[in-house]
Amino acid sequence: MTAPTPAPVLRSATDADWPAMRLLAATCFGNFRPSPTLEMWQTMVAEDGVVLACDGPDVVGMALYLDLWLTVPGGEILPAAGLSWVAVAPTHRRRGVLRGMFVDVHRRIGAAGYPLAALLASEGGIYGRFGYGPATVEQRRSVLRREAIFHPDVPDPGGVRIVAAARHAAQLADIYERWRRCTPGGLFTPEAMWNEVLADREEARDGGSALFCLLHDDGFALYRVRGEERASVEVTKLTAVTVEAHIALWRALLGLDLMQTVSVTTHPADPLPYLLTNPRVVRTTGSEDALWLRITDIPRALEARRYGADLDVVLDVSDAFLDHGGRYQLTIRNGRARCTPTDAAPDVHTDLGVLGSLYFGGHRPAVFAHARRLRCADPTLVPRLETAFASEVPAELGYGF
Ligand SMILES: CC(C)(COP(=O)(O)OP(=O)(O)OC[C@H]1O[C@@H](n2cnc3c(N)ncnc32)[C@H](O)[C@@H]1OP(=O)(O)O)[C@@H](O)C(=O)NCCC(=O)NCCS
Incomplete structure (x- = not known):
């Protein structure tokens, strides 16, 4: 008779564990992320915020939380523990490793005094049992640009410039900062994250073009062009603090004459379809939970x-x-x-x-x-x-x- 396999041992991580954690993350999520991107995320991990599950010398499970600031309805900003890098090796799945790590990680989150814990779920069936509920919804929308005609009542505020994003980092950060302070779900963005986005690394482009940027005093759109014919625009970030900026940016995006589609990820109440005479030109191609919250x-x-x-x-x-x-x-x-x-x-x-x-x-x-x-x-x-x-x-x- 073979002896039962001992349960993995839970412990905190040290700097020396990060190479093994990166390997586990790459294995479980199926991709290697660029080192500078990982180093940026590492700077956001909360003090003693990593729980590892170890089988002998091997890291076989991990869960960590980032130190985040999250805006709630009305504009107050609360500290939030942002769970991330939750993974268990395929060799050790479905033996309660995640549950064990989650008990430990939530004890730490409680002791550190975070009123909220938040995460994004790789699969919708995992986190309800841990007291998380989907709190924001994101919709994927795709506009058939050639058929898009602005409704005659919709103004043409103008004020959009084509710029090189990296040269306008401070202005982009300022606009985002104004937006996130009044939007439930808005998150403080450290400078290192802006630097990483605007570094626009080849590995982060996933086959798309370099980043383009449209800038307005109160909003911006960052986008890539994709597709074999280079005729699909994928907006990677559209942030508008005013209605005028939102409309002006969409007028600029839908003015890209040689492009066929413009796609964006947005919230369900985005008025984009109603800027146009034919709202059906804006197709909703996906709708999914985004942020999950556990109120601690x-x-x-x-x-x-x-x-x-x-x-x-x-x-x-x-x-x-x-x-x-x-x-x-x-x-x-x-x-x-x-x-x-x-x-x-x-x-x-x-x-x-x-x-x-x-x-x-x-x-x-x-x-x-x-x-x-x-x-x-x-x-x-x-x-x-x-x-x-x-x-x-x-x-x-x-x-x-
Ligand atoms: C998801 C993952 C972390 C689960 O780890 P695990 O150690 O196998 O999970 P556990 O054995 O501790 O299971 C805990 C509970 O979650 C359930 N569960 C685990 N994975 C699940 C899944 N993919 N879908 C639905 N339920 C799941 C288990 O049935 C168990 O339920 P119960 O305790 O209520 O009976 C692991 O499969 C993994 O690393 N997947 C790939 C990476 C990933 O998706 N990470 C999550 C990022 S948000």
Whole structure:
């Protein structure tokens, strides 16, 4: 009889572990990323923020978190632990290694005082069990440029220049900074990340052209040209702080006469189709969860955001992963909330993942009520929750991590 395989040992990482971590990441995600890009991400890892699973000398699992600053509805900015590089070797899968690492990593996140943990999911079925809910949605849209005609009511604000992005780094960073401070899901971007984006390395182009840049005082579009005929524009980042900048940039992009399609990743409320006489010219080619949230400090998180209506409600929140839910009195007046523990009878039963999905206003309470994942004894409470939790500014993730 063979002896049972010992469980991998969990420990923190040291600098000496990074080569093995890079190899594991490359193996699990199927690509080697350029060293400068990895070094940039490494600078963003939180203090003692890496948990490794080791089998003898081999690193067979890892999970780390970045030290992020995340904007919530109303413009307050909270520290957030951004989980990334979550991977388990194919030789050690489905033995509970991820679960073990997640218990450890969330203990660290709690001890460090982050009110939010956030991640992007490689697969949609993994993270619900750990109390994460999809909080922002991104849509892939493709415009048939030759058929795009601007609606006569839509202005032509102008003010867009063609520039070399790397020579305008400070202006791009300033525009992004203004945008992220007022957008739920906006993330602080360190200078090193801007430098990495604008370095525009050949390996990061994935067969596309070098980066082009359209610049307006209040917005910018970075894009590549792709395809055999070099006739597809892929916008890699479009940031507009004003409506005028958004319209002006789209007028410039759709003025690229020799291009056939212009594609962009955006949020579901982007008014792009309605700038045109024929909204169907803007095809939605994909729609997916982007940022997932686990609320790790319910009172702090709920008190940080702003709300659309007054409300008095007792929330009962379950957490099957770490039992970090609880029962809270949520009192909202003039957009601000007080959230305190209570023993009072609950008005709403839900779980931490659903609360994460509602937090940015990117998902509606009625949808979860329909699915019976949010249960109210009084059905008139659902529309009141809707108005309270809606966000004036649509949620959009600042960047993937
Ligand atoms: C996803 C991954 C980290 C899972 O690691 P693992 O050690 O096999 O996971 P565990 O055995 O600890 O499983 C934990 C739980 O998640 C579930 N699970 C694991 N992988 C899953 C998947 N791909 N889809 C759905 N559920 C999954 C398990 O069934 C288990 O459920 P339970 O504890 O509720 O019974 C690993 O398969 C991997 O590295 N995949 C490739 C890289 C990747 O996708 N990383 C995630 C980046 S966001």
